[in-house]
Amino acid sequence: MFNCVCKCSIFTHIKDLFSSCLSNWSFSPYTNRKHHRHLAPLPEAIVISAVQQQHCIPNDDDGDISFKRNTKMEAEKIEELNLQMEFEWVLREEVHQLLKKLKFILISCAHRFPVPLYENEGKKTEKLILSVQPDQLKAILTLTGDTITQADISFKLSKSNQIQRTSITQDSPWKLQQVQDAANHLQQAINHIDDVDDSYHFKTSDEVMHVVGNILEALQRGRLSLVIPKKKPIDELIKGRNMKSLAPNLSEDIAVSFYLQSHKLIIAVYQLTNVHGTMRFDSCQAEASINWLNEVLFLLSAGLQLCQQLKDKISVFSLYKDFKVGSRASSALSY
Numbered sequence: 001m002f003n004c005v006c007k008c009s010i011f012t013h014i015k016d017l018f019s020s021c022l023s024n025w026s027f028s029p030y031t032n033r034k035h036h037r038h039l040a041p042l043p044e045a046i047v048i049s050a051v052q053q054q055h056c057i058p059n060d061d062d063g064d065i066s067f068k069r070n071t072k073m074e075a076e077k078i079e080e081l082n083l084q085m086e087f088e089w090v091l092r093e094e095v096h097q098l099l100k101k102l103k104f105i106l107i108s109c110a111h112r113f114p115v116p117l118y119e120n121e122g123k124k125t126e127k128l129i130l131s132v133q134p135d136q137l138k139a140i141l142t143l144t145g146d147t148i149t150q151a152d153i154s155f156k157l158s159k160s161n162q163i164q165r166t167s168i169t170q171d172s173p174w175k176l177q178q179v180q181d182a183a184n185h186l187q188q189a190i191n192h193i194d195d196v197d198d199s200y201h202f203k204t205s206d207e208v209m210h211v212v213g214n215i216l217e218a219l220q221r222g223r224l225s226l227v228i229p230k231k232k233p234i235d236e237l238i239k240g241r242n243m244k245s246l247a248p249n250l251s252e253d254i255a256v257s258f259y260l261q262s263h264k265l266i267i268a269v270y271q272l273t274n275v276h277g278t279m280r281f282d283s284c285q286a287e288a289s290i291n292w293l294n295e296v297l298f299l300l301s302a303g304l305q306l307c308q309q310l311k312d313k314i315s316v317f318s319l320y321k322d323f324k325v326g327s328r329a330s331s332a333l334s335y
Contacts, residue, residue, distance in 0.1 A: 101306065102215070103194075113183050114145045114179065115179060115180060115183050124144070125142060128141055130287055137267065139152070139153045148173060148176070149168075151168040153165065157254075178225050181225040189215045192215045209315075216308070222300060237270065254271050255271075256269050264287045271283070
């Protein structure tokens, strides 16, 4: 009995003690925190200076970009300087070298022409036979220079089974105007080269392009004169001056034409016919190769190619409008 009373008394004491602790306890997070000493604020001038230094100091990436940009600009300046030096060398040396080489080619071409041209006496004589089997058209002729001095012509057109004959005599020769036209254009090209003094120094690419352009145009006209003949209507052929060279004369519905096309001499015969009120014509032609034409066309093509190479090279420098040679002699060109 005594033990029971003691246990109840102890339990009651513990309960009262626990209740008292709960009623008097409160949580404070700073209970065990140490006290910190507050520092004085920095002066305003020091803060501003630190901020400025932070913005002024570049990082590594900015340095790499700036270095690469400067390196690229230096490389471009070096490349431009090298191009300028090459440009001046081309104007001073290479242009004159190519013009001399071109003149040699064109003089060689002039000496192949059968007419007087650049110290060439001309008047070469060739015997040619132009024919189409079976006996439709045949011409045996003598070509002296740019003129057919003698020819025997026979032909048979579909309208008639009869063979017609005519001839060209020395008293009335047949002139091939294409030869003289080509020779004149070749002479112009050589004259353009002669207009440039050997001691003249070109100043700009435009000067070179002007000279080369004149030479190129003259050579193109000369080559076209031989390769592509001028077409004439039949009425004009019938009434042409060369038709009067034929003996005996042909009827007014027939025309004969001699012309050059590439390396060949061609004879063509045309006959007008009236079919139910519509004018038509029958034709036949024969041809023969001419040796000197082959050589002339080859040399003209070589000259054109050399001109084009020089023009292409100068065109590269023409992209740089600031390229210009400084002190040079006055122009010796005849425009």
